[in-house]
Amino acid sequence: MSEKKMISIVTPCYNEEENIDELYQRIAAVMATLPYDYEHICIDNASTDGTVKRIKELAAQDKRVKLIVNARNFGHIKSPYYAIQQSNGDACVLIASDLQDPPEMIIEFVKKWEEGFKTVLAVKPESEESSVMFFLRKSYYRLITKISEVALVQNATGAGLFDRAVIDILRTIDDPYPYFRGLLCEIGFPIATVPFKQPRRQRGVTKNNFYTLYDIGMLGITNHSKVPLRLMAMSGFFLAFLSLLVAFMFFVAKLLFWDSFQLGTAPILIGIFFFGAIQAFFIGVLGEYIGSIHTQVRKMPLVVELERVNF
Numbered sequence: 054m055s056e057k058k059m060i061s062i063v064t065p066c067y068n069e070e071e072n073i074d075e076l077y078q079r080i081a082a083v084m085a086t087l088p089y090d091y092e093h094i095c096i097d098n099a100s101t102d103g104t105v106k107r108i109k110e111l112a113a114q115d116k117r118v119k120l121i122v123n124a125r126n127f128g129h130i131k132s133p134y135y136a137i138q139q140s141n142g143d144a145c146v147l148i149a150s151d152l153q154d155p156p157e158m159i160i161e162f163v164k165k166w167e168e169g170f171k172t173v174l175a176v177k178p179e180s181e182e183s184s185v186m187f188f189l190r191k192s193y194y195r196l197i198t199k200i201s202e203v204a205l206v207q208n209a210t211g212a213g214l215f216d217r218a219v220i221d222i223l224r225t226i227d228d229p230y231p232y233f234r235g236l237l238c239e240i241g242f243p244i245a246t247v248p249f250k251q252p253r254r255q256r257g258v259t260k261n262n263f264y265t266l267y268d269i270g271m272l273g274i275t276n277h278s279k280v281p282l283r284l285m286a287m288s289g290f291f292l293a294f295l296s297l298l299v300a301f302m303f304f305v306a307k308l309l310f311w312d313s314f315q316l317g318t319a320p321i322l323i324g325i326f327f328f329g330a331i332q333a334f335f336i337g338v339l340g341e342y343i344g345s346i347h348t349q350v351r352k353m354p355l356v357v358e359l360e361r362v363n364f
Contacts, residue, residue: 057088057089057090058089058090058142058143058144059089059090059091059092059141059142059143060084060087060089060090060091060092060142060143060144060145060146060159060163060214061091061092061094061140061141061142061144061145061146062080062084062091062092062093062094062145062146062148062159063094063096063133063136063137063140063145063146063147063148064076064080064093064094064095064096064147064148064149064150065095065096065098065129065132065133065136065147065149065150066095066096066097066098066100066104066108066150067097067098067099067100067104067126067129068100068101068102068104069100069104069150069151070100070102070103070104070107072150072151072152073095073104073107073108073111073150074107074111075152076150076152076156077093077111077115077118079152079155079156079157080093080156080159081093081115083156083157083159083160084159086160087159087160087163089163091117091142092117092119092140092141092142093115093117093118093119094119094120094121094136094139094140095108095118095119095120095121095150096120096121096123096132096133096135096136096139096356097120097121097122097123098123098126098127098128098129098132099122099123099124099125099126099359105120105122108120108362109362112362112363116363117363118363119361119362119363119364120360120361120362120363121135121136121139121356121358121360121361121364122358122359122360122361122362123356123357123358123359124356124357124358124359125357127355127356127357128265128268129265129269130230130231130232130233130268130269130272131229131230131231131355131356132355132356133147133211133233134223134231134233134355135355135356137215137220137223138220138223138224138355139364140220142217143216143217144163144166144214144215144216144217145214145215145217145220146159146162146212146213146214146215147211147212147213147214147215148175148212149210149211149212152252153251153252153253154175154210154212154251155249155252158175158212158247158249159214161173161247162175162213162214162247163214165214165245165247166214166216168245170216170242170243170244170245171215171216171218171219171242171243172213172214172215172216172219172237172240172242172243172244172245173213173214173215173244173245173246173247174206174209174210174211174212174213174234174237174244174245174246174247175209175210175211175212175213175246175247175248175249176206176207176208176209176210176246176247176248176249177208177210177248177249177250177251178208178248178250179250179251190208191207191208193270194207194208194209195207197273197274197277197278200274200278200280200281201235201273201277201278202277202278202279203235203238203239203277204238205234205235205238205273205277206234206237206238206244206246209234209246210251211233211234213237213247215237216242218242219237219240219242222240223236223240227352228349229348229349229351229352229353229354229355230272230345230348230349231276232269232272232273232276232277234273235273235276235277239277271341272345274341275341275342275344275345276345281338281342282338282339282342285335285338285339288331288335289335292328292331
């Protein structure tokens, strides 16, 4: 009789002490309904509260609970990606530890996997979060989908299930700062989606802020699109032509109305500020691409571990 397949469940944590118990219980309840063994991998990004202590207590009671403690906070992009690569299951599920990705979705993920999909992603066509933030997220997804060199899944949260074949491919990709959702689409396997309404966070505070959201937003653009660079080049040609045309018009106007036509300082100041702003914007975009190259060249490890439990 063949052994049961195993599913690895990865939950990245950072100061989620208030949610750990419910997260563990709901995952255990879901997996009890499925005919698979499982391991629950918690990777902690150097929490400053009692998250690590509580996970260790759970790990002492249940050997299926495994813990990786990072030496410092390596960010919300690197840490989950590293934990996925440490999984041993025939498939790996990634969900957030703040319970905004309901663990009950695992059942739907597994159904899609059993149908033959190697990649399953959770998408949120609606959410109980701030309407302004939700609108900005949807607008970003529409933008990145249009300019990306590969078709990306709109409104994907990052939660999902990934077959062992996908994990093996990810392990061969030497990317020290990956845009995970984009990589999954670049691999090319058909992607199944599981829509859900994202609930509001019940306990704790979100760890995302303007900088972290901007970071992952720019990462998606610089890693998967050359469109901004092409727009910079085309805009440069267009503005140069427009400047030449305006200069010619002023020249003709001066010749025709030599005594009455006065240029004044206003057009000069407006032109200086306008072109200065355009140049600053273009230099900033170029700097994002250079920063991405710098990160790739340094080849720093995804994560440095402080300790492991139950591995």
